[in-house]
Amino acid sequence: MALIEALDRLEGTRIRTNIITGDEEQIDGFGLIDASSIRRKHGLDGRLLWCEVKLSDWVFNAIRAHEVLTLHRDYFRLRKPIERRVYELARKHCGQQDSWRIGLGLLLKKSGSQSPEKRFRQMIRHLAEHDHLPDYSVSFNAETDVVTFTNRGSMSAALPSSSWSGPLDPEVYHEAREAAPSWDVHYLESEWRNWCGREEIAPKAPERHFLRFCKSWYEKRGRA
Template sequence: MVTETPNLFDHADTAVEKAKPVDPLMPDRHPQHDLFICDVADAVLKDMMAHMEHPFYSLSKKPEVNIRRYEHNGNWIEITPSVKGLATIYDKDILIYCISQIMAKLKYGEEVSPRVRINSRDLLVFTNRGTAGKDYAALVEAIDRLAGTRISTNIQTGDEEQYDTFGLIDTASIRRKHGLDGRLLWCEVKLSDWVFNAIRSHEVLTLHRDYFRLRKPVERRVYEIARKHCGSQDNWKIGLSNLLKKTGSQSPLKRFREMIRDLAAYDHLPDYSVTFDPDSDMVTFLNRGTMHQLVEDQSWRGHLDAEAYHDARLVAPGWDVRMIEYAWREWLGENEIEPKHPAKHFIKFCKSWYEKRGPA
């Protein structure tokens, strides 16, 4: 018996659910190629707030209308929802779709714009969802939540502090067919400068296409955290309570522990196998090698000369440029980039690295 597939944007923190599906993954309704997509939250926060992952999106079944605020090393960020609630992790599928389309154009040298036309059915297929009337209606609600969610943050540089506020999408237009069915034809969204600039800077991550098959919102969130922190490493460990905090889940620790146990027992998380030690409450993510192989296949394998390393040390004083080079090569592989001028590209990467992180 197949468990009913949840609505496209019906957001539920299902870590508290007791019933377990026969198959922990939803069926692959629309087989497609691997996705090249961007995690918008990671695009800014991975450098501004080192070693922290903040939950931008709600995992709750009920609309979240409270302001979220996070602080770290003098930096802070606030996420303010509209009266319709905070954007959910399922609403984020719309951004993933838009960013994937833009990245595909960039890859082939085509012109891009923050305005993205969305074919509604293509989006539903892309995100492994049904195409019933309720799914189209949920799409409109999701766009409203994305447009209403606002982000404010400070950026400290030396003795100056900059305050910025922005949204996820700036505007949206929706076209619906007249008639009894009122079928949604297409919609167009204008991504915020914050999102669009992150895309143009290739601040992206490659996610496994089974991300859209994960049934529970909290499992999607756990995968995102593992994808960022474990990356292509062999393994990564984190305490259960800390992982719960990073997910943004409102579930009590006891219920969250049950969810992690199930995740480890079913072993269905894409790219990473999960083990849980109940005695120490430690969660370990083991790299399956799927993402590492993709990066290795796409990585630039050329060599840099001594002058490049010399110039890199000048723009990133105090840092181990060989370590930065490893991060650079991994970044090139993940983003399918083959630099035309590798030395200049690497030096620019080192300069940006230093500007965002400061002295080692």
């Protein structure tokens, strides 16, 4: 039953995003997974035989383009939802940086917690005192209401921006201009190389990878 409930939650989770281009706005909605199928033994045993999950196109494309944020395995051992949410924010905003500072009020807003600020302050203070968040050490300054996340250095070091420094086939620039009209393809190439370095990506097919990056860039930002 736990597996079925988990799949129901995933299928029921919907995401909506928007892209503004000039005076027009495009709003898209999608789910995390499109469908799921479970086969198990009938009866008291109920032993699972297999489970199949069909990812949505958005999730599949994000994974294929290495645009999914990785999580420490101990993330799943965090018992409290607020601890998991705070870790997600630290992973996103601090990343591989040495540290990240944020005001308590803004952290509360970003977390989406419905707790009053007084209660949220207690939870952050407790988190800082026990200091068991994966990847980041947490400290809280009660006088300034500032929370600081310090990188523990437990993540693999990011590759330099030149992790893949080979030349691209000159023909790819024409396709890049079609994938991201109005954008400077050499600027996009620089952004792509820097992104590959930050995300520790060494593409096996760099031209195809670069074109997917250009397409995704244009879909998110529209015309230059």
